[in-house]
Amino acid sequence: MKAAVVVIGSGISGLTAAALLAKKGRRVIILERNKRPGGALKRFTRRGIPFDIGFHYSGGMGKGEILRALWEYIGVWPRLVILPFPPEGNENLRIRDSGRVVRAFFSYDRLEDELQRVFPDEKQGISTYLNKIREISNTIPFFNPDLPLTPYLHDLFSPKGMSLAQLLTSLIQDTDLHAVLSTPVFLYGVPPREVNLTIHASVAHPLYSGVYAIDGGGQAIVDAFLATLAEAGVDILTGQEVESIIVKENQVAGVKTSKGEICASHVIYTGHPTSLLDMVPDGIFRKAFYNRMRNLINTNSMFIVFGAIDDPDTLGDLTWVNYYNIRTGLDIMDLDLRHPEKSIMINAPGRRDSDSTGASRGVLLIRMSAWDEVARFDQGVQGKRSSAYRKWKAESADKMIEQAGRLWGDACSRIEPLAIGTPLTFRDRLGSPMGATYGVQHSMNQFSPGVRTRLPGLWLSGQGTLMAGIMGASLAGMVTVGEIEGLEPLWDEVRQCR
Amino acid sequence: MISDEQVRRRVTQIMAEEFELEPELLQPDATLYEDLGLDSLDAVDMVVALEKAFGMKMTDEEAVRAVRTLGDLFELVSHLSNQQAAKE
Numbered sequence A: 001m002k003a004a005v006v007v008i009g010s011g012i013s014g015l016t017a018a019a020l021l022a023k024k025g026r027r028v029i030i031l032e033r034n035k036r037p038g039g040a041l042k043r044f045t046r047r048g049i050p051f052d053i054g055f056h057y058s059g060g061m062g063k064g065e066i067l068r069a070l071w072e073y074i075g076v077w078p079r080l081v082i083l084p085f086p087p088e089g090n091e092n093l094r095i096r097d098s099g100r101v102v103r104a105f106f107s108y109d110r111l112e113d114e115l116q117r118v119f120p121d122e123k124q125g126i127s128t129y130l131n132k133i134r135e136i137s138n139t140i141p142f143f144n145p146d147l148p149l150t151p152y153l154h155d156l157f158s159p160k161g162m163s164l165a166q167l168l169t170s171l172i173q174d175t176d177l178h179a180v181l182s183t184p185v186f187l188y189g190v191p192p193r194e195v196n197l198t199i200h201a202s203v204a205h206p207l208y209s210g211v212y213a214i215d216g217g218g219q220a221i222v223d224a225f226l227a228t229l230a231e232a233g234v235d236i237l238t239g240q241e242v243e244s245i246i247v248k249e250n251q252v253a254g255v256k257t258s259k260g261e262i263c264a265s266h267v268i269y270t271g272h273p274t275s276l277l278d279m280v281p282d283g284i285f286r287k288a289f290y291n292r293m294r295n296l297i298n299t300n301s302m303f304i305v306f307g308a309i310d311d312p313d314t315l316g317d318l319t320w321v322n323y324y325n326i327r328t329g330l331d332i333m334d335l336d337l338r339h340p341e342k343s344i345m346i347n348a349p350g351r352r353d354s355d356s357t358g359a360s361r362g363v364l365l366i367r368m369s370a371w372d373e374v375a376r377f378d379q380g381v382q383g384k385r386s387s388a389y390r391k392w393k394a395e396s397a398d399k400m401i402e403q404a405g406r407l408w409g410d411a412c413s414r415i416e417p418l419a420i421g422t423p424l425t426f427r428d429r430l431g432s433p434m435g436a437t438y439g440v441q442h443s444m445n446q447f448s449p450g451v452r453t454r455l456p457g458l459w460l461s462g463q464g465t466l467m468a469g470i471m472g473a474s475l476a477g478m479v480t481v482g483e484i485e486g487l488e489p490l491w492d493e494v495r496q497c498r
Numbered sequence B: 001m002i003s004d005e006q007v008r009r010r011v012t013q014i015m016a017e018e019f020e021l022e023p024e025l026l027q028p029d030a031t032l033y034e035d036l037g038l039d040s041l042d043a044v045d046m047v048v049a050l051e052k053a054f055g056m057k058m059t060d061e062e063a064v065r066a067v068r069t070l071g072d073l074f075e076l077v078s079h080l081s082n083q084q085a086a087k088e
Ligand SMILES: Cc1cc2nc3c(=O)[nH]c(=O)nc-3n(C[C@H](O)[C@H](O)[C@H](O)COP(=O)(O)OP(=O)(O)OC[C@H]3O[C@@H](n4cnc5c(N)ncnc54)[C@H](O)[C@@H]3O)c2cc1C
Pocket: A008, A009, A010, A011, A012, A013, A014, A031, A032, A033, A034, A038, A039, A040, A041, A053, A054, A055, A056, A057, A058, A240, A241, A242, A243, A270, A271, A272, A302, A430, A431, A437, A438, A461, A462, A463, A464, A467, A468, A469, A470, A471, A473
């Protein structure tokens, strides 16, 4: 088979890259290892209840905002029904140590009012922090599209500047407020001491500017792309793992999959960068590159109970409010295994869908998790793991359900687990080392992998290259195509769609 | 304090190993880009390898970009590791 470009991976970054290339007139084939396309955006169903894995909400879909502009440009926007969070929607943050409750609204103004009400002694620090985030976002082209992309991307790939922790401790005394303002790290997976303000602002700014869900969840995004790609003549071959990159005369010539060979002059790889190393013949990359890619620090993993709840109204508005119970201070990830009472989050977005029924519905209990928790169970294949693992998994889920009951009322202690995600699950399903939910950390401790490689025709994309989240991964797809087709002209066309 | 000689030996060793270069090529007046054949993509990998070996940060991008020869690199690494060690 022949294609001008092969895109490896059908997550949001691969779908985006393929759609943009097709628009540029390229012949594109997407290759996906899993049976169903969509990567982390796929939905699964248990007992008729749909569950999302990698998309619950995102910013950037308001008028004039970047994700919307990109989706308008690609042509998927009209296929989607966007559900803006109502003004009352928020992250309901309960600080375990003090019992304080803060509603983190998805609006700069409402958030500022709420924070100043709960932390009257920190008024100045709160305003300065929010202004700082706004100010930084104004230097990021994705939020200020009049700016060119090139200088920003150049700086982004080198880690420097002040950390979020440094900013917070310099402005604010109250450790509860440190925790509250650190919560966006849950959406990108880098601890506050290790993330610089540009990366933090890239997630916090859209969060404070208004967030959106989509009718039908992540699957609706996948389906919209599939329809658009079908019209553009892009083929998606699923159940085909790319095993190696074919190189001829020191240039990409195609890929070898589990089912055969495909010729292509460009290959875009959207999976985890470390996994690429084994796919490239020896002698192409230098040892220094192998070492750097092998030693990349990954984001943490999660432990998720996907369950059914019989009284969804127990907590008030579980549809547009995410309830958290978190620790005070900057150790917000709460990964230390010695702490028995973990930070935990509950959310039940089922009723957002237009075709949802009101009765029993899906609920997610989420906590951060580290690979250490499951390393000892890493043997055997998925679906056939040891009984010790199954036992640990069930007990850990029960512990979370019991904790949820204590925190949020009886109905939560009756949550019936229908599926459980552990670092092992995410490692196997997402192909991410150690189950890293957001792949590679974009942290001050390392250089994120770049888009270009030493091998002409081989390009990287995906959340590992630019930013995590569906916005980050979509923009990563755009940036990679920009590197191939001309970055600023593509950026120009996309930003016209605002 | 790490001596210039120690820096020179260690940097040479790292460049030889990580970029699979012939040790004879690694003379102080060898230019990184022409003589040693590195390119701008290698530069990041080189910085990461040196940072790891010397336990320091090479975040001053201007200074890194000003490096032309292996000799310049010796000097920069020497300067940064001693400067950063003094701070700790
Ligand atoms: C639990 C969880 C909750 C999240 N919640 C949110 C949220 O609410 N909002 C938000 O914005 N983001 C969220 N995210 C993050 C978001 O889902 C990801 O950042 C984004 O989907 C990553 O997209 P991607 O295309 O980079 O990677 P992926 O979606 O992982 O796609 C990569 C694809 O490449 C395929 N692949 C890899 N190697 C090969 C190979 N050799 N051959 C063939 N195929 C291959 C994989 O099978 C996969 O399908 C969440 C993530 C997780 C895990």
